[in-house]
Amino acid sequence: MIASERKPTEEILGYLEAEKKVFVVACDGCSAGCGVSDPEHTAEMVKELEANGKSVTGTARVEMTCNRGLTALVLTQHLADVDSADGILVLACGAGVQSVAAAVEKPVHPGTNSVYVGGFQGLWRSEPRCAECGNCMLDYTGGICPYTACSKSLLYGSCGGPKDGKCEVDDSVECGWMRIYERLAALGRADRLQEMPPLRNFQNMLPVGDKRRGSLWALELAEPEKAEGKD
Numbered sequence: 001m002i003a004s005e006r007k008p009t010e011e012i013l014g015y016l017e018a019e020k021k022v023f024v025v026a027c028d029g030c031s032a033g034c035g036v037s038d039p040e041h042t043a044e045m046v047k048e049l050e051a052n053g054k055s056v057t058g059t060a061r062v063e064m065t066c067n068r069g070l071t072a073l074v075l076t077q078h079l080a081d082v083d084s085a086d087g088i089l090v091l092a093c094g095a096g097v098q099s100v101a102a103a104v105e106k107p108v109h110p111g112t113n114s115v116y117v118g119g120f121q122g123l124w125r126s127e128p129r130c131a132e133c134g135n136c137m138l139d140y141t142g143g144i145c146p147y148t149a150c151s152k153s154l155l156y157g158s159c160g161g162p163k164d165g166k167c168e169v170d171d172s173v174e175c176g177w178m179r180i181y182e183r184l185a186a187l188g189r190a191d192r193l194q195e196m197p198p199l200r201n202f203q204n205m206l207p208v209g210d211k212r213r214g215s216l217w218a219l220e221l222a223e224p225e226k227a228e229g230k231d
Contacts, residue, residue: 002093002132003110004031004069006041012089013052014221015109015139019086021055023078025100027065027092036112037091045091045111057081065096066129072103082106094130094138094145101143107187110136113204139160140197142183147200149176155200157193 016022024046026037035041039061046056058081062074075082086108089090090097093114101108116132131147137155138145147153151169154177160176161168184190 002030002089002095002130002133003115003116004034004036004093006036006045006091006112007110007136008114009048009052012109012111014053016049016087016089019054021057021085021086021087021105022049023082023085023089023106024059024092025065025071025075025096026059026061027063027090028061029064029066029092029096031092031096031112042078042091045089049089053196057085062092062096065090065092065099068099068102071096071099075100075103090143092131094136097136097138098143098145101138101183105186107189108138110138112136115204135198135201135207137197140192140195141180142187142189144176144180144183146176147179149179151176156198165227 010067022040026032026039026042028037031037042059043060046059047217049056058078060078060081062071065071082104085106087109088100089109089111090100091111092100093112094110095112096106097208113134113136114130114132115134129145129148131145131153133147137147146155148159152159158177159168160174162178163180165174165178167173167175181190181193184192212216
């Protein structure tokens with residue numbers, strides 16, 4: 001699974017600064033289990049947005065947002081609300097944010113950071129989608145992860161080696177940074193590339209201590225007496 005922690009409200013509002021109307025997508029999978037996208041916390045996020053002058057056009061819950069087909073199917077049931085929004089806030093792991101970005105032609109913003117806890121990286125099997133870096137950069141890059149889309153995991157643009165839009169490491173795939181640029185240009189947000197996202201902090205990749213000792217590790221760290229039915 002992928003564990004998620006909610007981004008600070010100030011950071012989320014910074015992403016949404018130019019957008020008045022927002023549609024919210026929440027995952028019912030891993031991030032719901034982490035207490036960042038379950039119905040209660042999604043409702044809290046909606047209230048915070050509205051308290052800060054945002055109009056929430058609607059919400060959608062997806063069983064597993066990392067399933068691109070399922071995400072697209074659910075969003076088709078909310079087309080009017082999605083179309084009326086200026087942007088979309090996604091409460092899900094990085095794979096889920098990218099599934100939403102692939103399904104809509106709207107700016108998509110992450111509401112959480114994903115942290116590594118082992119296991120698989122979501123259901124989108126065609127390629128890895130979330131590096132679980134602990135500080136999601138998808139707002140800067142149009143919903144395409146530079147760490148996984150780029151063969152060299154470059155954060156600040158192309159290496160200069162692509163030819164005809166193909167990666168120099170593997171010419172069977174598109175250059176990740178070409179995809180990012182084209183996505184941002186299509187959204188009218190190419191100026192986002194002039195901003196410098198913060199450097200990767202590897203300390204952010206692991207959850208804080210209380211989460212490492214929480215339900216995510218219940219099987220490994222449960223007290224043996226309780227596991228055996230003893231007091």
